[in-house]
Structures are given as structure tokens and as C-alpha cells.
Amino acid sequence: METILPKFDSVFSIDCVIFGFQANELKILLIERNEEPFKGWRALPGYIVKKDESIDDAAERILYELTGLRDLHMEQFHTFGDVDRHPQGRVITIAYYALIRIDVQKELKPVTNIAKSAFWYPVNELGKLPFDHAKVFETGFQKLRRRLGYQPIAFELLPEKFTLTQLQTLYEAILNKKLDKRNFRKKMLSYGFLKELDEKQKGVSYRAAKLYRFDRRKYNKIFQNELSING
Amino acid sequence: METILPKFDSVFSIDCVIFGFQANELKILLIERNEEPFKGWRALPGYIVKKDESIDDAAERILYELTGLRDLHMEQFHTFGDVDRHPQGRVITIAYYALIRIDVQKELKPVTNIAKSAFWYPVNELGKLPFDHAKVFETGFQKLRRRLGYQPIAFELLPEKFTLTQLQTLYEAILNKKLDKRNFRKKMLSYGFLKELDEKQKGVSYRAAKLYRFDRRKYNKIFQNELSING
DNA sequence: CCAAAAGTGTTGGTTCTACACCCATGA
DNA sequence: TCATGGGTGTAGAACCAACACTTTTGG
Numbered sequence: 001m002e003t004i005l006p007k008f009d010s011v012f013s014i015d016c017v018i019f020g021f022q023a024n025e026l027k028i029l030l031i032e033r034n035e036e037p038f039k040g041w042r043a044l045p046g047y048i049v050k051k052d053e054s055i056d057d058a059a060e061r062i063l064y065e066l067t068g069l070r071d072l073h074m075e076q077f078h079t080f081g082d083v084d085r086h087p088q089g090r091v092i093t094i095a096y097y098a099l100i101r102i103d104v105q106k107e108l109k110p111v112t113n114i115a116k117s118a119f120w121y122p123v124n125e126l127g128k129l130p131f132d133h134a135k136v137f138e139t140g141f142q143k144l145r146r147r148l149g150y151q152p153i154a155f156e157l158l159p160e161k162f163t164l165t166q167l168q169t170l171y172e173a174i175l176n177k178k179l180d181k182r183n184f185r186k187k188m189l190s191y192g193f194l195k196e197l198d199e200k201q202k203g204v205s206y207r208a209a210k211l212y213r214f215d216r217r218k219y220n221k222i223f224q225n226e227l228s229i230n231g
Numbered sequence: 232m233e234t235i236l237p238k239f240d241s242v243f244s245i246d247c248v249i250f251g252f253q254a255n256e257l258k259i260l261l262i263e264r265n266e267e268p269f270k271g272w273r274a275l276p277g278y279i280v281k282k283d284e285s286i287d288d289a290a291e292r293i294l295y296e297l298t299g300l301r302d303l304h305m306e307q308f309h310t311f312g313d314v315d316r317h318p319q320g321r322v323i324t325i326a327y328y329a330l331i332r333i334d335v336q337k338e339l340k341p342v343t344n345i346a347k348s349a350f351w352y353p354v355n356e357l358g359k360l361p362f363d364h365a366k367v368f369e370t371g372f373q374k375l376r377r378r379l380g381y382q383p384i385a386f387e388l389l390p391e392k393f394t395l396t397q398l399q400t401l402y403e404a405i406l407n408k409k410l411d412k413r414n415f416r417k418k419m420l421s422y423g424f425l426k427e428l429d430e431k432q433k434g435v436s437y438r439a440a441k442l443y444r445f446d447r448r449k450y451n452k453i454f455q456n457e458l459s460i461n462g
Numbered sequence: 463c464c465a466a467a468a469g470t471g472t473t474g475g476t477t478c479t480a481c482a483c484c485c486a487t488g489a
Numbered sequence: 490t491c492a493t494g495g496g497t498g499t500a501g502a503a504c505c506a507a508c509a510c511t512t513t514t515g516g
Contacts, residue, residue: 163495164495164496165494165495181495181496181497182496182497182498185496185497186497186498201495204493204494205492205493205494206492206493206494206495207493207494207495207496208495209494209495209496210495210496
């Protein structure tokens with residue numbers, strides 16, 4: 001090695017946009033910050049990458065430390081690198097997103113005191129977020145919408161067993177528009193990766209709907225191909 | 232400000248995957264490195280972000296300094312952050328891509344001596360690249376392919392006036408498969424954003440083809456919509 | 463007149479969209 | 490018996506895939 005890299009103090013961070021679906025609403029995971037700047041604010045879970053960990057590892061660790069959630073499959077979607085996005089110095093942040101089932105069993109509990117608490121918050125009521133987190137969220141939401149058009153990601157947000165109406169409501173929440181019930185069902189069923197169960201919804205005061213499960217094996221078999229522009 | 236960011240020496244860099252099309256081949260822009268490590272190797276144009284510039288600005292500056300090319304619209308597509316991707320330290324790189332017309336008038340000429348030279352190189356003959364540049368390139372190429380499916384980006388690679396066969400050849404080069412001539416033409420023309428010119432190809436020893444131009448105004452009018460999942 | 467590429471339509475299949483009523487259930 | 494959401498089919502339009510021959514031009 002003959003040359004030495006020019007060095008300067010700079011920091012990479014990770015921010016996470018974690019989507020969930022609860023009570024027919026699309027939500028994301030926020031923390032209450034316990035550190036300056038913006039102490040006490042609701043913010044995306046995010047923190048600084050360590051010297052010796054890859055950014056993917058950092059994303060997992062940070063999310064876990066701030067919210068107690070682990071083992072979800074996150075994917076980076078954009079890097080934000082404006083000069084003054086952080087008031088205390090140059091911080092470039094790599095934004096990750098994931099979709100998970102909101103599980104009331106699983107407690108949300110920060111394991112560091114960087115965050116005071118973690119909680120699910122409806123995407124339609126976010127209000128003011130610190131730093132450029134509003135932009136980060138918006139970019140992640142766009143990514144989610146786009147991806148919904150060509151990949152079966154909705155199922156990651158639903159309970160294992162769900163009704164077609166739940167599925168449709170979720171699509172409508174993400175795409176922010178009404179869909180036609182008959183066409184939606186026809187299309188979803190036509191893919192062939194939904195398995196109809198012998199069970200029905202319970203505890204509703206109207207005709208109970210059939211439950212379905214997403215069959216990932218079938219999905220993988222069917223969609224080794226993907227897009228195409230023609231023969 | 233009460234807290235101070237933890238600091239450590241770390242570096243952000245930018246790498247650029249710039250696509251061009253020449254002699255019916257898809258090419259990318261490479262430099263010959265004039266610095267260790269990998270001095271003398273062919274590599275993606277890339278260098279280090281300065282303290283006081285945004286990553287988008289850095290991308291523009293770096294590409295200019297290493298190749299002499301300016302004012303092209305680049306977009307970031309992925310950030311690579313494995314711990315040992317750079318042999319001399321922790322360097323996280325943000326990868327950008329762009330498509331441009333290869334213009335023989337425009338000389339490729341580095342304006343720093345970080346690069347010895349810059350040149351177009353066929354994507355099918357890249358051989359070994361330093362660092363994780365092979366992965367960077369491959370990821371960018373995928374992005375290009377995908378985007379071709381839903382946006383009219385091919386025109387950025389062609390001369391202003393082009394024939395439908397040239398356009399088709401370009402699609403075939405990017406998608407790496409043969410397309411049906413009649414269907415291809417029908418589809419392209421059906422979009423309504425190609426303007427047929429009164430000119431024909433010159434200097435060919437066979438029936439000269441009509442020339443077309445991409446009409447961005449018409450495109451913008453037609454495609455304010457974009458994707459959809461149904462009514 | 464030959465070689466090379468330009469240019470051109472149709473058919474059958476698939477997918478998309480729009481649209482409205484009866485059914486089952488619990489309260 | 491009522492209110493609520495569950496569940497179902499069709500017809501017309503648009504789009505897609507497959508396929509082969511004639512025309513123009515320069516050499």
C-alpha cells in the first residue's frame with residue numbers, strides 16, 4: 001500500500017422504515033428519542049454504523065437495539081447525503097425498509113437508552129419528524145408502493161391466515177385508492193399462490209369469510225420468470 | 232446541542248456506472264487508475280466525497296474530474312458497505328448511474344491525475360475489476376434493465392435521430408434477448424412519443440430507414456399516470 | 463440483378479375493466 | 490328481520506404473441 005486514504009471525521013448512519021398493518025391501518029415503527037438533538041421527538045429508528053460492521057449488519061443491530069425487534073429481512077432503499085441533514089455534523093444515512101406482521105405478543109422494547117420507547121404509528125398521522133426523516137419515510141413509502149406492483153410483499157404484513165378482504169384493504173391502504181372487489185379476488189386467486197384453508201373467520205357479526213394462507217413454495221415455482229418486454 | 236456525535240475516521244466514496252451505446256454494443260465508462268491500490272487497473276470512475284458537498288454534487292464533480300464529462304443526470308442506485316471492500320480502510324461507496332449518448336466530438340479527458348485516462352468499454356468484455364466494482368456494475372446493469380421496462384430511457388443512449396432498428400438493437404443489447412421486429416415497432420409507435428422525421432438514414436448500401444426522434448413533451452403529456460393495479 | 467435490411471397485418475389468446483345482486487351470519 | 494360484509498360471472502375492449510413476405514436501395 002503506497003497511498004493512504006484521505007481521512008476526515010464523518011459518520012454513516014442507518015435509518016429504518018418498518019411497515020406494519022394493524023386495525024386496517026398502515027403503520028410504521030417509530031421511537032421516542034432520548035438523545036439530543038431532537039430529544040423527546042418521535043423519529044425513525046436510526047443510529048450510527050460501527051467501524052467494523054457491514055451496513056446490513058448495522059441495520060439489524062440498530063433496529064434491534066432501538067426497538068427490540070430482530071430477524072426481519074431489511075433492504076436498503078436510498079442513501080441520503082445532503083450536507084446539513086444533521087445539525088451536528090456530516091452524517092450520511094443509509095435508509096432501510098422492511099415489512100412485518102405486527103404481533104401484539106412481541107413487546108417493543110428498546111435495549112439501549114438511546115430510545116425511550118418504540119411504538120407503531122399510523123402513516124397518515126406522522127406529523128413533524130426530525131432531520132430529513134419525512135423525506136426518508138416518503139421515499140420508502142414510494143418504494144413500497146412500487147414494489148407491491150410486482151412482488152407479493154403484502155403477505156409479510158398480514159397475519160398468517162387472512163381473508164381476501166383484509167388483503168384488499170391492505171392493498172388499498174398502500175396504494176391509496178379503491179379497488180374493485182371482484183377483479184381483485186379474481187386476480188389474486190388466479191396467481192395460484194393463495195391456499196384456501198378449511199377455516200373461517202371468527203367473532204364477526206356477519207357472514208364469516210374464508211381464510212387463506214400465502215404459499216411461498218408455489219409462489220417460487222410459478223415466478224422464476226418475472227418481468228418481460230416480449231418474445 | 233448537548234451531545235456530540237461519536238466520531239471515527241471513515242470515508243464515503245462515489246462510484247459511477249455510466250452507460251453508452253456505440254457500434255451496436257452497450258458500453259460503460261472506465262478509467263485507468265493512476266493511484267494505489269490497483270494502480271494501472273481499469274476501474275469504475277470513483278472517488279471520495281468531500282466534507283462540504285452533498286453526495287449528488289460529489290457524484291457530478293468526481294465524474295467530471297475523472298473523465299471530463301459534465302452535466303449528465305445521474306441517479307444513485309445502491310450503497311455498498313461491506314467492511315473490507317477497500318483494502319486500505321473503511322470506505323462505503325454510493326453508486327450512481329447514468330445513460331448518455333456517446334459523442335465522438337466530446338473528448339474523454341481526466342482533469343486530475345487520479346485517472347490516467349478514460350474510455351468506453353463493452354460491458355461484455357469487462358474482465359476483472361478492482362474492489363467490488365464487478366458487483367457494483369452488475370447491480371447497476373440490473374437496475375438499467377428493470378427501468379427499461381417502465382421508462383423511456385433508451386433514447387438517452389441513442390443519437391438524437393435514430394432508426395427503429397437501432398432502437399430495437401439497443402433494447403436487445405440491454406435485455407440480452409431477441410425481440411420480434413413487427414411487435415416491437417407496433418408497440419413503440421403506439422406510445423405516440425416517437426416523432427417520424429422527413430429524413431432518412433444515409434450512407435447505407437441498402438434501403439435507407441426512416442429516422443425518428445424522441446418527443447419528450449408528448450411523453451410527459453401521455454405518462455403523468457404510470458403504473459396501476461386496477462380500477 | 464443481387465444482397466441486405468426496411469417495412470408491413472392478421473389472427474387467436476389472454477388479460478383488463480366495468481358492473482350488481484344474492485347469501486350467510488349474529489345480534 | 491335487519492344490518493353487515495361475503496361471495497360470485499359476463500361481456501366488450503385492450504393488449505400480447507406468433508408468424509413471412511414484399512419493397513427499396515447501393516453496389
